[in-house]
Amino acid sequence: MTTNQSTEPSPGHILQMGTGFWASKVLLTAVEFDLFTLLADSNPLTAAQLKQKLNLHCSDRNMYDFLDTLTGFGFLNRTGILETAAYSNTPDTDLFLDLKKPTYVGGMLKxxxxxxxxxxxxxxxxxxxxxxxxxxxxxxxxxxxxxxxxxxxxxxxxxxxxxxxxxxxxxxxxxxxxxxxxxxxxxxxxxxxxxxxxxxxxxxxxxxxxxxxxxxxxxxxxxxxxxxxxxxxxxxxxxxxxxxxxxxxxxxxxxxxxxxxxxxxxxxxxxxxxxxxxxxxxxxxxxxxxxxxxxxxxxxxxxxxxxxxxxxxxxxxxxxxxxxxxxxxxxxxxxxxxxxxxxxxxx
CATH class of the missing domain: 3.40.50.150 (Vaccinia Virus protein VP39)
Known part of the structure; x- marks a missing residue:
């Protein structure tokens, strides 16, 4: 007899919710930087270009982690990886997180x-x-x-x-x-x-x-x-x-x-x-x-x-x-x- 794994106790959901503020802060930081507005104006951009335009002084690896987390959450599209990666908005972030569009909802996020x-x-x-x-x-x-x-x-x-x-x-x-x-x-x-x-x-x-x-x-x-x-x-x-x-x-x-x-x-x-x-x-x-x-x-x-x-x-x-x-x-x-x-x- 096989055991239904989905019914067994797991800490996964507990840990996901407990670290939920990590995910929130990644998105809120991107909105605070007006990252999606920048990409709407100059789509796509590499991590190095975004780092320079946003005047960030973190390591390249930190920048990749930040942008790839946004990608993993579905807020950015990406071609390539690490040094060769180019990032662009998704349809949702382009419509709702571009400060220049009347559909912008970033005011609440800020x-x-x-x-x-x-x-x-x-x-x-x-x-x-x-x-x-x-x-x-x-x-x-x-x-x-x-x-x-x-x-x-x-x-x-x-x-x-x-x-x-x-x-x-x-x-x-x-x-x-x-x-x-x-x-x-x-x-x-x-x-x-x-x-x-x-x-x-x-x-x-x-x-x-x-x-x-x-x-x-x-x-x-x-x-x-x-x-x-x-x-x-x-x-x-x-x-x-x-x-x-x-x-x-x-x-x-x-x-x-x-x-x-x-x-x-x-x-x-x-x-x-x-x-x-x-x-x-x-x-x-x-x-x-x-x-x-x-x-x-x-x-x-x-x-x-x-x-x-x-x-x-x-x-x-x-x-x-x-x-x-x-x-x-x-x-x-x-x-x-x-x-x-x-x-x-x-x-």
């Missing part, structure tokens, strides 16, 4: 490298204390800390664009907008969701609402998209100001920032801004109800511990319970892309 990589190093402290592990660690409000620095705010906006653009594009194409004409994006950040929806749905008019420091950034996004006629940015604090009335109120990666009481407060504000038949939509990494499959959603929820201390991601069952408490008549879930879904509540 924030992971420059902010969250270090903060996640104290996850143990976060779990022990229940306190955030970021700029707000000593009592300062996270968003106050981010918004007071123009450089940090720009980095944060770029990160949000990178992590959200795929889901927003999927939402703009998959959701049935035929019954609606107006949309308010509460916590609209750079105005990305509003411009994406308006681009894909010619009958929609959108308002992007966020704090005053963000409005100017959203206005630039709207002007660049040529949508000044159908999309506008307005200033407002969504805990203190009424949401602009609309057929739809959408929040992209907003609800998970807050505790349950604040989540309910935001949903009540959305409900008040909607007519009968209107919808509230939360676009997030909605965790599966069994809490087993959407591991990214679970890790994002831990990230909310790191970032806010009290925020958390949630299941569709959680969302439905809150929607019922607020007064919405029904809920539904629309899968978007990857771990992201749109949780929908009908008034």
């Amino acid at each position: 924030m992971l490298n420059n902010r969250l990589y270090g903060f996640w190093g104290t996850l143990e402290e976060g779990l022990r204390t229940g306190k955030p592990q970021n700029e707000a660690k000593h009592g300062e409000n996270l968003f106050d800390a981010i918004y007071k620095s123009p450089e940090q705010l720009e980095s944060f906006m770029n990160a949000m664009t990178g992590i959200q653009i795929g889901a927003f594009m999927a939402f703009a194409q998959k959701f049935d907008f035929s019954k609606y004409k107006t949309l308010t994006d509460a916590g609209g950040s750079s105005g990305l969701l509003s411009t994406v929806v308006a681009n894909h749905q010619a009958h929609m008019s959108c308002v992007s609402m966020d704090l005053p420091g963000v409005t100017a950034i959203a206005e630039k996004t709207i002007a660049k998209a040529g949508l000044n006629g159908r999309v506008k940015a307005v200033s407002g604090d969504f805990f203190n100001d009424a949401f602009p009335a609309a057929d739809m109120v959408v929040m992209g990666n907003i609800l998970h920032d807050w505790d349950e009481e604040q989540k309910l407060s935001l949903m009540k504000s959305a409900y008040a801004a909607l007519p009968k038949g209107g919808v509230f939509v939360a676009i997030e990494n909605v965790i599966d109800d069994d809490r087993k499959t959407n591991v990214f959603g679970l890790m994002m929820s831990l990230n909310m511990l790191i970032e806010t201390g009290t925020g958390f991601d949630y299941t569709f069952a959680d969302f439905t319970r809150w929607a019922q408490l607020v007064g919405f008549s029904s809920t539904s879930l629309l899968p978007l892309v990857g771990p992201t879904s749109a949780a929908i509540a009908l008034k």
Whole structure:
């Protein structure tokens, strides 16, 4: 009788996960170097050429190891080996990690490298204390800390664009907008969701609402998209100001920032801004109800511990319970892309 090797205990998966930060740091370093942008401009390049252009002073063997690791992960293509190797982007890295392309998602990866990589190093402290592990660690409000620095705010906006653009594009194409004409994006950040929806749905008019420091950034996004006629940015604090009335109120990666009481407060504000038949939509990494499959959603929820201390991601069952408490008549879930879904509540 043969033994099924796949059922025998093995440390392989444990060690793979334990060293996972090695893999992460290799990719994040390449993005920090703008390696993929360089290759998009001068494809292909040898290790020696890349080493010179990036002004790196490691040994040749270190450079081969770095580039070949990226190749092994599927982020680079390679012809030849060692001294004769020439490296080029894959279709994915060429499209999504070239800084000069509008599809660039590297802003999020740069924030992971420059902010969250270090903060996640104290996850143990976060779990022990229940306190955030970021700029707000000593009592300062996270968003106050981010918004007071123009450089940090720009980095944060770029990160949000990178992590959200795929889901927003999927939402703009998959959701049935035929019954609606107006949309308010509460916590609209750079105005990305509003411009994406308006681009894909010619009958929609959108308002992007966020704090005053963000409005100017959203206005630039709207002007660049040529949508000044159908999309506008307005200033407002969504805990203190009424949401602009609309057929739809959408929040992209907003609800998970807050505790349950604040989540309910935001949903009540959305409900008040909607007519009968209107919808509230939360676009997030909605965790599966069994809490087993959407591991990214679970890790994002831990990230909310790191970032806010009290925020958390949630299941569709959680969302439905809150929607019922607020007064919405029904809920539904629309899968978007990857771990992201749109949780929908009908008034």
